[in-house]
Amino acid sequence: MLDDLTVIVPTKNESQNIKSFLRSLPSQIPLVVVDSSDDDTRNIVADCRRENTLIIQEYCNISRARQIGAETAQTSWLLFTDADVVFPESYFRREIVPGGAGVVYGPKLSRDAYVRYYKLMARGQQLSQRFGIPAATGSNMIVLKRALVEAGGFDIELPCNEDSELAWRIARLGYPTLFDLHLCVYAMDHRRLEKGKVIKTQHSVLRCILMYLGLMPDRWRYRDWGYWAP
Numbered sequence: 079m080l081d082d083l084t085v086i087v088p089t090k091n092e093s094q095n096i097k098s099f100l101r102s103l104p105s106q107i108p109l110v111v112v113d114s115s116d117d118d119t120r121n122i123v124a125d126c127r128r129e130n131t132l133i134i135q136e137y138c139n140i141s142r143a144r145q146i147g148a149e150t151a152q153t154s155w156l157l158f159t160d161a162d163v164v165f166p167e168s169y170f171r172r173e174i175v176p177g178g179a180g181v182v183y184g185p186k187l188s189r190d191a192y193v194r195y196y197k198l199m200a201r202g203q204q205l206s207q208r209f210g211i212p213a214a215t216g217s218n219m220i221v222l223k224r225a226l227v228e229a230g231g232f233d234i235e236l237p238c239n240e241d242s243e244l245a246w247r248i249a250r251l252g253y254p255t256l257f258d259l260h261l262c263v264y265a266m267d268h269r270r271l272e273k274g275k276v277i278k279t280q281h282s283v284l285r286c287i288l289m290y291l292g293l294m295p296d297r298w299r300y301r302d303w304g305y306w307a308p
Contacts, residue, residue: 083107083155083220086147088140090114092161093122095266100126102164110150112136112143119161141240144216145232148223156226158241160217162267172261180225180253181245183214184261192271199282200259207257211290212249216241218263225253237302242286270305281305 085103089096089111096119103109109131113120120133136146148156163186185200187193206213219241226232229247232240249255270278281303288294 082153083157084147084151084153085109085157085159086112086144086151087159087161088112088114088143088147089119089123089161091117092119093117095162096122097126098164098266099161102166103127104170105129107170108132108151108153110134110147112138112146114138114143139234139237140216141232141236142234144240145234148221148226148231151223154223156221156223158216158219158221159263163217163263163265165263169261169263178254179256180222180248180251181212181214181219181255182258182261183212183219183245183256184258184263186215186217186265187262188265188268191268192265192275195271195275196265200262202283203257204259207255210249212242212245212255212257213286214241214245214255217265218261219245221245221248222253225251235300237300238281238305239285239289243289246290277304 085107087099087109092115100123105127107130109127111123111131111133113133113135114137120135123131123133132150134146134150136143138146144158185203186196187200188196203213221244225248226244228251229244232244236243245255285294285303289299
């Protein structure tokens with residue numbers, strides 16, 4: 079599996095997080111960084127991970143960054159993640175992708191703050207998957223590249239929720255989607271939760287419900303509802 083997997087991470091001013099992220103990633107796994115930073119993120123990546131790493135400088139939104147990474151990767155499987163998480167040592171020891179799956183995803187948990195909140199969100203993902211609705215997150219989502227291409231790739235106009243939206247389209251093509259509660263990553267940065275749990279949950283749940291049901295007008299769909307506000 080590790081021989082046919084590329085990690086794709088969009089970055090924007092992640093100089094405080096990127097070293098921990100890189101340390102948690104096995105050196106033999108190819109990494110594509112699509113960077114929109116104004117800080118030293120690119121230089122840190124170049125200094126800390128000299129092999130199996132491609133850095134693409136592109137000032138774009140997160141959906142476009144993920145799509146650029148997907149188009150660049152040469153492997154059959156793509157692991158989409160974020161620079162503010164770390165992988166536990168056990169992550170890449172697992173048999174991650176069963177045969178036939180189009181999307182496999184796991185939870186984002188925490189080892190310090192908001193531990194209960196992250197666990198509740200993970201249970202929500204598990205429940206949603208049981209109802210046949212993948213609640214994938216771009217911080218921990220493994221996608222079969224063939225399925226991504228067949229689905230048309232990421233909606234590059236979406237400012238957020240691009241991860242779940244892609245998983246829905248792949249599922250509608252007939253590819254199995256799987257949620258693995260034990261295939262977890264750990265958050266290092268809780269800035270959005272610090273702005274308020276209600277706001278974070280609104281983006282994670284309400285937007286996705288409206289989009290999944292086709293009830294989201296375009297004038298709302300292509301705005302971030304304050305998601306990326308400082």
